[in-house]
Amino acid sequence: MTRSEKPWAVVVTVMVCALVTLGALVTAGVLRHERASTADPVATTTVPPTTSGVGADGCLTRPCVVVGPVPIGGTTVQLVADAGGRSGRVQIGGGGASDVIEVTITKLGAVLGPDSLQCSGGTQSACVVRGDTPDGMLGQIVVGRSGEWASLEKPFASDAGFVAVQDVTGRQSGPEVLVAQHRCDRPDCAGTPVYVQVFTLRSDSLGCTRDYARLDSIPDWPVVDLTEATLRDCG
Template identity: 50%
Template sequence: MARRMPRSVVVTALLCGLVTATSLIGAAVLKARSERVSTPTSSSVSAPPTTPGVGLSGCLREPCQVLASTTVGGTFVELIADAGATSGRLRIGGPSASQVIETTVTELGVTLTPTSLQCVPGSASACLVRGEGPEGTTGQVVVGRSDKWNAQERAYLSSAGLLVLNNVVSDSSPEVIAAQYDCPPAQDSCAKRPVYAQVFGLSGQEIGCTRTYGRIEQLPGYPQISVPSAQLRDCP
């Protein structure tokens, strides 16, 4: 006949088992709490601020802003400026494009605005980046041929405050047209002087000038100057 264990031994064994189980459960709870505290949830992680549609190649000083955009010959073009609009870039082909061209007119004291960009399609498409500077309206031209765009070295100046692209010569590319005051260099104020339009090819060569007009509004086709090439003459 089997001997029964004393009741005191059974009670002691049960208590030991209960204490062990309680310890294991407490350790598991503390570990779970520790993991929840040390591992942040996704809602607590803040991503760096970004500006939609600009990207890393946008400008020199954040926040970047797209001042103007247009499509020329099927190519999307954006003018992007930094926080003060005193430096910028022309991005060709949209946010995912790698072709970014620095503006040079900002180095001449020009501040970019939403009206600084004009593009005209052609066998050689062109974009004009312009703005007001210390000497008057100043601009640069970026020319695109076969999806390759290049900034031209020459800067264009309009003393009368009007600088545009338009097709003047009977070819398939636009020209640069700058309105100028017919004003002696020594004269302090030229605001009431006659004006004329000066026409340049995309490579920077001077093509000719119109006759003088009493007011800038009288220039043919103002404000998008349209001058028949047959009416051009030697410039003053």
Template identity: 35%
Template sequence: MEKLGSRAPRSVLVTAAVAMVVVVGTLVAVVALRPRADQAEEPASPGPGPTISGAVDPTVCGSSPCQAIATQEVNGEKVTLLASADSTVARLDVGAPPSSATVDLTITEQGVKLSQDSLRCLGGTVAACLVRGPVTGGQVGEVVANRGSSWEIASQAYLSDANYIGLADVAGTEAPEVTVVRHDCPTTAQDTPKCAAAPVVAEVFDLGGRSIGCTKRKYTSPSQMRGYPTIRLSTSDLGSCG
């Protein structure tokens, strides 16, 4: 999939260590996540996601029984979001739980609270599920994808300071993309009232975390974007990320 812009992604791939900073009540992490225009960083290639081994009881989340938070069907398979009562441990179970296709999630280590609205799945040639939830200063999401033989975490976590991370087939390739809405403000203005009041743009990423482009238009809020509350963009809406 060809990028529309040559500029490195500005806002969204976050490691667990960085996102923990967000949880303790600061948006300084957002600044660190947006490379400057003169940086030519390439997104890190995602490694295989963690899976449950036979030695681990898939019905137990941490020290308590797993609770079913949400379920969806994708490509004829049932996907269940399981979590402990306090949302500190969570996993996706594909098939009739407990199944052998189980993936541990990492965003709960960042303080994300899960709900029935946390799970969004899309089928296709490559099926994928997005798990998202609120943290202090925005929303964090994580994508698990099935590339034919197994389900695994597709990339590092995404951060939206405008509280929207979605999953949609933007490019029409039968593989979903991740849509992340963020405030359009300079890195130096992050964590300021001026930035919080700035217009927003949506940036679209493939499942590997590579930026496809940003919306050409700027919006007052995510609710102005087509299809909200499930934003639906096309490649004609996208240009380079300014």
């Protein structure tokens, strides 16, 4: 090799060395990445979110009792009562419904059962969720109109153990609420006559029936069917 060719040889040698070094660095980086991926799989795994509380079927504490669905006002309504009937939810539209109303009477000691849901249709529809208590029965009223449903703030209480909704008067304001009471003013009223007081959905009294010896003496019991003509002053 001549004196004039030596600089070019040096340049070529330096370039080759640089390429070899770069290749080694790239290879080392790839190997480090692969080792990290295989050694720590958690870093590349998506952990599914955890959920708690009410399940997709509306059940909170199993086994649940589903009451309904009841077709009413162009939709369906059903009640999901949790184990023991100590809590529940009203599903508007049946199972998997987007509109869910919590049952609040259970917080007052009411216990839900297989007959807890009863509905009546009309221009304004209404359902009652009723539960037994040591003092009789509590009824929570859920009202629907034009696809919008809501629960009335205050429940209705019956010391005789019967609350229902029925279109008694045929008015456009919707069904009425039927509440049975004992004709009694003493602590122990078992065996005393009963009567039914009828309320509007606004809790205004429309009157009372005559006295009956027992609940099952009310016309058409257990599906009570009253008319406005059966009502009189409650005094």
